[in-house]
Amino acid sequence: MYQLFRGWIPDFPAVALPLMKTLPPPSLPAAILSFDFDGTLHDPAGNPPVPTAFFEVIRRLREEKQIVWGINTGRSMPQMVEGFVESRFPFIPDWVVAREREIYLPNAFGRWVPHLPWNQRCEKEVHGLFKHARKLLDRMRKEVEEHTGAQWIEMEGEPAGLISRTLEEMEWIVTRITPMITVEPQLSWQRNSIYLRFGHRDFQKGSSLSEIAHLYGLPAARCFAMGDSHNDLEMLDPAHAGMTACPANAVPEVTAKVLANGGLVARGVHGEGAIEALEHFFSEK
Ligand SMILES: [Mg+2]
The missing domain is CATH 3.30.70 (Alpha-Beta Plaits)
Known part of the structure; x- marks a missing residue:
């Protein structure tokens, strides 16, 4: 079974990491997308675990809407890197929040560098x-x-x-x-x-997302967050994200919070739900 907090088991994966890079950055970022990984983008039973179409939507929104995007996860950074490889990410995100509180940014070589002032x-x-x-x-x-x-x-x-x-x-x-x-x-x-x-209390997915928003100089209103479980509740708050969503497989407390704040409860589960949410908030009507 794929454990969510495998960061607790000190087994750095013995895999040769391919050179993975971000998409070329937008000249003026206009919105920040924050996704939980396990249960939100990633379905262990899926093949591939993250739908290929998700990355196509991200690529398009990058060009059309100048979005930046990241993964906000309970996993440790090494376990997240393993997830990128396992799920065959065609490009890596612009940032990662690991263990719900540590911020990492990729350098020009795709290596993950801790954001030291915060960490x-x-x-x-x-x-x-x-x-x-x-x-x-x-x-x-x-x-x-x-x-x-x-x-x-x-x-x-x-x-x-x-x-x-x-x-x-x-x-x-x-x-x-x-x-x-x-x-x-x-x-x-x-x-x-x-x-x-x-x-x-002050270091969780929500406050970490706000620190990312601060780095980009964008307000919470320009942040989109999506998650499925209890550890996502903070980032699904209007204090940190003006646009919120959850997949159909979210726990009831998350669904209730998203609904209470005018967010989208997707009809689809996992990555399919994520694609639906992106179309809802960012596609031309
Ligand atoms: Mg989750």
């Missing part, structure tokens, strides 16, 4: 918060390990997270830790099916 600030804040919240995290770990079969994760670059056995078990865990975490207002978590990653 270093993020790392410093997260480190300080986890040090401060150590006792609370230990209490939550004890609670989870006493009452469930979920696995607690602590490793380099991943200070705290867990993997439950079932969705029901994750629901139980979330119900249990929600009141516990209120004593530490800056501590939050990102949830994606049976995976949960603790983090800093």
Whole structure:
């Protein structure tokens, strides 16, 4: 099974990476597109996992609408690069947000370079918060390990997270830790099916998208975001994206949020839904 948070397993793929580049950049970017990867663009059962037609639409919108685009994912950067290869991306995006908070930009050779001002600030804040919240995290770990079969994760670059056995078990865990975490207002978590990653309230997919928008000098109104799961909720907020969408396979909470903000719930699943959303927001009527 393709695990969403495989960044937790330190196995950099032993594949020869082809030279992958971005499309020539637009002279004056006019909109930013932010896509979640797994479950939104990528369907593990699809062949190819990301529809070829998706890239054709991106290429066309690049020329006609001066869009820039990126992937906003829970994956680590190495696992995202593996995804580009596996899904046979004909060109790479203009930016990646990895582990829901780290920003990477490709250089002229297609190598992914960390956006240091943001990433270093993020790392410093997260480190300080986890040090401060150590006792609370230990209490939550004890609670989870006493009452469930979920696995607690602590490793380099991943200070705290867990993997439950079932969705029901994750629901139980979330119900249990929600009141516990209120004593530490800056501590939050990102949830994606049976995976949960603790983090800093101010560093998630939404704030990361706004930092990207800041780099391009564009307002939230010119940002489009699309996702399918709980860890996409922040970027599907009008504070970060004026145009929002989800595929038909999104979890109910995401569908509800997109509808509440006048976004598009696609009829199609995964990448087909993404194509539909792009036509909805960016094609001439
Ligand atoms: Mg997803």
